[in-house]
Amino acid sequence: MFDQLKKIAPQLQGSWERYANLYHRLEVPAKTILLHEGDVSKKAYYIEKGCLRAWFNNKGKDVTFQFFFEQEGVSSIESFRKGIPSPITLESIEPCVLHWIHKKDYNEVMKELNTIPEVREQMAALMLNRQINYMSHFMSFIRDTPKERYLNLLKEKPHIVKRIPQHYIASYLGITSVSLSRIRNAINK
Amino acid sequence: MFDQLKKIAPQLQGSWERYANLYHRLEVPAKTILLHEGDVSKKAYYIEKGCLRAWFNNKGKDVTFQFFFEQEGVSSIESFRKGIPSPITLESIEPCVLHWIHKKDYNEVMKELNTIPEVREQMAALMLNRQINYMSHFMSFIRDTPKERYLNLLKEKPHIVKRIPQHYIASYLGITSVSLSRIRNAINK
DNA sequence: GGCCTGCGATAACAATTGTTAATAAATGAA
DNA sequence: TTCATTTATTAACAATTGTTATCGCAGGCC
Structure with a gap:
């Protein structure tokens, strides 16, 4: 779970085990809600096995915002870090093996890690990359048509298309499942 | 230019003037390009007066990505911070009074500021907020229709609608200027 | 003033997407 | 296995948006 950081800050030696003990293992079936839209997030998750999606309710329909897979950390970042109501729901798509840490413990770990300049830089770089990704x-949404976005997804992130039900992908692309079905049909010709 | 930071780190007293001297005043007319798409950014700008837009070329048409106004810092963040070719062009919309700083100097200032925990926290919070904004x-793009996005813009950022030519706003909303004109017509009834 | 350019509105038609509904296939649980 | 639920496809029609072109207006520049 801390593989990357271990390389950067080996001087923390004994601390890693202590950090790992702050995480709690959790197995959940598919379609389990880990955080409800509107609630304040107190937990951050790490995915050992399975996948999740973040979605929000829009006029009665659910709109998928993002997918998460193995070896990724997951939280409603604004809710977890700023203590405000979450704009999104976090839900498992497949049965999952997760590890969660309480906000209180997370903050303690971060406090310690932040004393190390190399780790700090690494964290800042991670945040920058996340921002660039968004x-x-x-x-791509103001540049491409839905068809182009789907073709991009196929090329850039085929694992999403292979693993995620199509109607979730449709709303992730900003279109209806009917329209995505038509686009797929048009491509296979 | 450092108003916010002065409150956080008054202990830097004499440094502010030194920092301010690293900035160069620059006046430009409208439609001046400050950074070309594909070039590596070496300068970050601060807007004293006027406004800019970030745009990129898509199949011969320019697509506006973001607007910037007075008291804002502007750069192609990935190009300036990571030294890679910029995905966007920066261009003035109105005649502007700008202040720019060279990357080398910027990094020096940041190095000093990063030694102060309070400033570091403030910077991290700023980055977090930027990410949340994006x-x-x-x-809003996967949730709302173009009409709803325009109505949101009118409500949330009326200064953009008042000040920016409509065809730039159209591509910012992900639609053509013809379609935006139709939407505006439909609203006024 | 006269001219050019940029900007916005509108029309006509093509293309795409949304909506609703019906159906079929796949999946999962009892 | 059987049954119920979920998921994907397709059709028909409505609504929206894109494309291309024309027109008028205002601002800036000579």
């Missing part, structure tokens, strides 16, 4: 994802 | 902007 920006380029957003750019 | 996320919620993106959410």
Whole structure:
């Protein structure tokens, strides 16, 4: 779970085990809600096995916002870090093996890690990359047609198309499942 | 230019003037390009007066990505911070009074500021907020219709609608200027 | 003033997407 | 296995948006 950080800050030696003990293992079936839209998030998750989606309710329909897979950390970042109501729901798509940490413990770990300049830089770089990812994802929405977005997804993130039910992908692409079905049909010709 | 930071780190007293001297004043007419798509950014700008837009070329048409106004810092963040070719062009919309700083100097200032925990926290919070802004902007694209996005813009950021030519706003909303004109016509009834 | 350019509105038609509904296939649980 | 639920496809029609082109207006520049 801390593989990357261990390389950067080996001087923390004994601390890693202590950190790992703050995480709690959790197995959940598919379609389990881990955080409800509107609630304040107190837990951050790490995915050992399975996948999740973040979605929100829009006029009675659910709109999928993002997917998460193995070896990824998951939270409603604004809710978890700022203590405000979450704009999104977190839900398992497949049966999952997760590890969660309480906000209180997470903050303690971060406090310690932040004393190490190398780790701090690494964290800042991670945040920058996350921001750049959101920006380029957003750019594709004002640049490309739904058909182009689907073809991009097939090329750039085929694991999503292979693993995620199509109607979730449709709303992730900003279209209806009917329209995605038509687009797929048009491509196979 | 450092108003916010002065409150957080008054102990830097004499440094502010030194920092301010690293900035160069620059006046430009409208439609001046400050950074070309594909070039590596070496300068970050601060807007004293006027406004800019970030746009990129898509199949011969330019697509506006973001607007910037007075008292805002502007750069192609991935190009400036990571030294990679910029995915966007920066261009003035109105005649502007700008202040720019060279990357080398910027890094020096940041190095000093990063030694102060309070400033570091403030910077991290700023980055977090930027990311949250991009996320919620993106959410509006998979949630709302073009008409709803325009109505949101009118409500949330009326200064953009008042000040920016309509065809730039259209591509910012992900639609053509013809379609935006139709939407405006439909609203006025 | 006269001219050019940029900007916005509108029309006509093509293309795409949304909506609703019906159906079929796949999946999962008892 | 059987049954119920979920998921994907297709059709028909409505609504929206894109494309192309024309027109009028206002601002800036000579």
